[in-house]
Amino acid sequence: MRRLLASDPDFETKFARIVNDRRESDANVASDVRAIIGQVRQKGDDALAELTSRFDKHALTAELSSWRIGKDQCQAAYDFLDKDAKDALELAATRIRAYHEGQLPEDRDYRDAQNVRLGARWSAVEAAGMYVPGGRAAYPSSLLMNAIPAKVAGVERLVVTTPTPKGEINELVLAAAHVAGVDELWRVGGAQAIAALAYGTARIKPVDVITGPGNAWVAEAKRQLFGVVGIDMVAGPSEILVIADNQNDPDWIAADLLSQAEHDPSSQSILITDDTAYAAAVEDAVDVLLSQLDTQRTATSSWDDHGVVIVVEDLVAEAPALANRLAAEHVQIALDDPEAVFAGIRHAGSVFLGRHTPEAIGDYVAGPNHVLPTGRRARFSSGLSVLDFMKRTSFISLDEQALAAIGPAAAALADIEGLPAHARSVRVRLP
Template identity: 70%
Template sequence: MRRLDASDPGFAAEFDALVNDRRESASDVSADVAAIIARVKAEGDVALADYTAKFDRFDLGASGWSISKAECAAAYEALAPGLRDALNLAATRIRAYHAAQLPEDRDYRDTAGARLGARWRAVDAAGVYVPGGRAAYPSSVLMNILPAKVAGVERIVMMTPTPGGETNPVVMAAAHIAGVDEIWRVGGAQAIAALAYGTNRIAPVDVVTGPGNAWVAEAKRQLYGVVGIDMVAGPSEIVVVADAENEPHVIAADLLSQAEHDPTSQSILFTDDGDFADAVAAAVAHVIPTLSTASTMQASWADNGAVIVVPSLADAIPLCDRLAPEHLELAVDPAEADALFAKVRHAGSVFLGRQTPEAIGDYVAGPNHVLPTGRRARFSSGLSVTDFMKRTSFLALDEASLAAIGPAAVALARAEGLPAHALSVQNRLK
């Protein structure tokens, strides 16, 4: 864990090192992923069965390729009532938030009399990747599938590995709630390739979303253009801006909520009180051994944790913008949180006030928890309904509006040395 103080002479260089720290996987899997993609494209289901037997120790031919809707419904009914209610609450809130994102079509006439506009339509099919094993998160099922449903996607396909044939009943229940159309027992880069190119069993999709390991992320990167993707996500991040009015153990838990995801996750505290900074660091050290994810948190906090003391909390905001974090907590009084938020330019999602922990956004708040990492919040946004839609512009001219703007098009076409363009317009001008 690094402790930085903005008043120290070497702070600028130390903070630069923190900003530029690359926490992506050091292993280069691009060649392996390219080979997997090429084989799936060439061999289809045969390659998928081979890779599933190799990596997941599961025989698709003998045990079945898919998980049925009936199996998902049964998993839902078998859930403990409290957990079932929690999933339904999360789904209701996620669905409502994303329904409010639906864009409106536009259709209007401009001053030249031209009819102009844009029309939004959902893609035909979307694929959602859901990791298996330890990282099997039902919340990610809801966060990825429900926006696609709200957008109007007619076919939603879920790909999830089932190591040793084991399924996660809570993930299956979440798939039932979300209303997924197909679930295939295929994981890894091969699953992304199948979604992109299709096989005899699995029809291709138009957009692929969802988290995964380095192989899955690299497959999405390589197949972008064949299909649309949500993003290439890296390790989780949280930045907390907090004053000394907070309880140190509360802020410590907020920092650890992301540290427990992965040893490469990053947790950073900004505060204007040095004693509070030390108290939070001590609380982190105290809490870690008490939780089941201690080994992951310890590695993450030791390698990527930071506590930064600044002259004022307002001074923290430009530094936060340089980090462009996935999650930003402003753990201060509501009025101050709003004032600080007004100055924030770059963050995936912002949590305002002392009673808004980042973890609430991972589950039941409503906004999507699929967010840009690795400083990508400088130029990209979290998953939304528009990731499952595309906008088509349209225009219509009559003789008068063509006469008003056509000559300019002819002049520009000739200037660019494209005489057929010019002729296409000129032929219609009276």
């Protein structure tokens, strides 16, 4: 953990280093992934069986159940949960659905002053694929956050691929798939799963959009197949910026900081406060809490390597500019009146306002998506939404008079661009 004082003469240098710190692995797996994609494209299901045996030690055989998990199995996994867990999943699903329904875009259809009819019509993609990692990072909440926006958008076919290493299935993911209404669930992982979703095989029909987190191979496969299918933003390690004054219980803020740190050793937690003594109190509370967590190892590693505490003079005057440079995935503003700081924040994935809004609320049940831009990508990208599963078709309609009004300009531009058939297609229709 590093403590920075904004008043230090070398603050800018130190802060710039934190801003430019890359916590993402630059593993060059491009050629491996290219080979895997080629193999799946060429040999289809045979390639999937071969690669799944090699990487996941799982045999894809003539038995359909070795390939695919049925809806009945998802239902059974859900039924097996205790009531609290069921209720929590349902509450999360209901609230996520409600928030994302409010994102559905409106069509446009109007006539302008030249009597040109213009507009745009939104529609869902037909099929979406979602990658769910195996092991530690397989979170049921993540399945809900990817699947529900797709369903709200109107996607007819929602396909999940997930590795089942040594045949092991994550029952919580199955239960979430039941709640979210996933249509197909395939036991395939890695770059080979992404290739199968993009190009299709005999068993797995291709999809139009692929979302969901994954390891370096999965991320590179998505990057290479961008354009063959639509994909969501590249995801990096999680991060939180907490802006807090000394009126917060240090234990609360310590828990907030460690809720990101416990995700991954490369996660980052940053506190900005305006009181040096309070900074020390939070640091102490972090140390105490660390010693109590089952996720101690991961959280300690993250906090030690990437944790930052910044002390400024004036939160309202200084925090927003720092926050915008960090462009963090999560920004928590733990103040009685968070509005003044919030007003200055332009680059952030999601903002959590006030003392009673811990970031974890947004991970699970608030409603907005928890798939958010990391690694300063909030400068140019947004959380997952129904728009990731939809596309817009613009339309234009002119009658003879409207064409007479604006057609000559189109023909003139076609002339200067040296495109005579363009010009002609307009001029033949002029009165």
